[in-house]
Amino acid sequence: MNFPLILLLLTVITGAFWVMERRRFLPERQARAEEAARRFEADNREAINRGDKSVIDARNDLYARIIRQPWWLEYTAGLFPVIALVFIVRSFLFEPFRIPSGSMLPTLHVGDFILVNKYEYGLRLPVTNTKILSLGEPKRGDVVVFKYPMDESIDYIKRVIGVPGDTVEYRNKVLYINGEEQKQSGHTDFVDTHSLVTLDQREEQLGDVAHMMATDARRPSWVPPQAILKPTPECRYTDTGFICKVPEGRYFMMGDNRDNSEDSRYWGFVDDDNLVGRATLIWANFGDMSRIGSFR
Helix, strand or coil, rough: CHHHHHHHHHHHHHHHHHHHHHHHHHHHHHHHHHHHHHHHHHHHHHHHHHHHHHHHHHHHHHHHHCCCCCHHHHHCCHHHHHHHHHHHHHHEEEEEECCCCCCCCCCCCCEEEEEEEECCEEEEECCCCCCCCCCCCCCCCEEEEEECCCCCCCEEEECCCCCCCCEEECCEEEEECCCEEEEEEEEEEECCCCCCEEEEEEEEEEECCCCEEEECCCCCCCCCCCCCHHHHHCCECCCCEEEECCCCCCEEEEEEEECCCHHHHCCCCCEEEHHEEEEEEEEECCHHHHHCCCCH
């Protein structure tokens, strides 16, 4: 289901009814109501002059009944301001997402509801995702939502590991960016409550960003050839990992759950055109409300 397209169509349709309500339907009802009230007053002038409250209330009720929106306008023109507000906020400012898998453990858990900043990397048209105003670019270490390169109808979330021009190397489960080792420290156990697998949790210093990541002792650091969905000439795979040169306008993404994440190792780089926005905070997790807050 293309929700952005549906929301756009609802905004246009309800907006058209809202304009017609203001310019045609409401003035017509007001004219009919005023004419009916004048006729009522003419028939009941004596009682109104006496200040008969029941007659005055009857006149006011008649006016209100005639001017009231019919049901089909309540559900079109009446909903336009709400739908338009949701459309603007969701399209240009913030959009909520739910984490469906454990590929970003230990940073993001299954069931986390996150809020994504959609303007930080530039304003984009809804539905087409075409950038109309550049406001910034992803930085190494950002957690980003983007259109899955193998199926752009699906949204993915990963961490930016390499930006344009970077050389990303993954060797024996350690990252090297432009030849510099990204230090890891503080090895502790982390239990994935869904798979019941114990992971090796570490703090990784990725450029200026310190964040938690995890590795799985059951899995190797190299990528099986049959698992590569989209081979790219910029990447070379070895028996200890891989090395990739990030081209212009693209980004290299990896999950924090390094050995249990389908990411750029398997389907290549993410185009700037496919970026949705930067994940900023967890606003709910109905299984664990203590998860609410910002993250790195």
